[in-house]
Amino acid sequence: MPRIVRPTAYGTPEVLTVTEVPVPRAAAGTVVVEVRAAGVNPIDWKLYSGTFHAVRENLKDAAGLAATMPSLGLECAGVVTEVGPDVHGVRVGDEVVVYPVTAAYADYVTAPATSILPKPAGLGWAEAGSLMLCGTTAAHALHAAGVDAGDTLLVHGGSGGVGLMGVQLAAARGATVIATASPRNHALLSELGATPVAHGPGLADRVGAAAPQGIDAALDFAGTDEALDVSLELVADRDRIASITGPDRRTEAGIKLLGYGPGQDPGHEVRHAARADLLALAASGTLRVVVDTVFPLTEAAKAHTTGLAGHAPGKLVLIP
Ligand SMILES: NC(=O)c1ccc[n+]([C@@H]2O[C@H](COP(=O)([O-])OP(=O)(O)OC[C@H]3O[C@@H](n4cnc5c(N)ncnc54)[C@H](OP(=O)(O)O)[C@@H]3O)[C@@H](O)[C@H]2O)c1
Structure with missing residues (x-):
């Protein structure tokens, strides 16, 4: 069964749990991608650490927090395994970069077709999966x-x-x-x-x-x-x-x-447009994606502990 890594509570990286889920299906306008590499970013641990929400331990159940825990993994690269209705220009077997997406800490992820870009052949999986955010x-x-x-x-x-x-x-x-x-x-x-x-x-x-x-x-x-x-x-x-x-x-x-908080500029259009340029620069070698450490998907908690400790320069990446 495919796996996904999710927090089961707010807290430190120990709350990250690997669970088995069915392979997702592609709805209209989306594709399913088999993940080869997912980038790790500080926002991933901020989402369940309480950085964005004050969480009082004794109110967790009453607030229903267990049912609304965030999905992790906002970027990845992988291979298309299913193409939904109304999607053009993407085929099963295509090697792609996926951004933005949610829940990429997994073997498979569903993504909007607008988030799919072709992966340059010369770019490694770890680099392609951690370049975009x-x-x-x-x-x-x-x-x-x-x-x-x-x-x-x-x-x-x-x-x-x-x-x-x-x-x-x-x-x-x-x-x-x-x-x-x-x-x-x-x-x-x-x-x-x-x-x-x-x-x-x-x-x-x-x-x-x-x-x-x-x-x-x-x-x-x-x-x-x-x-x-x-x-x-x-x-x-x-x-x-x-x-x-x-x-x-x-x-x-x-x-x-700049960002997604109140009063900040999310820059959706600028960021969206920058994706193709970034891939071209990385493919040509003008832009180097520095990867620090690659972890198996099952060691997501270790990757977060490393990130929280102030890791060496470069990206932390999960490989399913
Ligand atoms: N608003 C947005 O859209 C957005 C998007 C992405 C990220 N972010 C946020 O931006 C921050 C950086 O993200 P990142 O992915 O680049 O994180 P990162 O890879 O963990 O890098 C953080 C860097 O901060 C440096 N640092 C640590 N202590 C410092 C100090 N006292 N003074 C100056 N620099 C110090 C470290 O450099 P040294 O080890 O060399 O000291 C480290 O390389 C995070 O808080 C992240 O959540 C915001």
């Missing part, structure tokens, strides 16, 4: 901050999943990129075309030394008070500061807030 987020941030050739850009969290994408996409556009990361990740950022600086006290001075010409725009993928304060200090135009995560006081700072 971070890649489209980074592309949206570059768009929102108007980053282009000739700009000097500061990227906070440059060694994270989103950061590695943002650094490479900005460098490919001809921007000069200064990226913050722990020293152990500096060599990788240099390889990808950025000047690395360590985050922590004195950050503004280090960025100033690395970019005496000044900073035109900043992307905050780290979400710390420090990243917000340094961005506000160094970038004159607040329309050129974009943030995907961070403290509540960001809302009063007059910067671009």
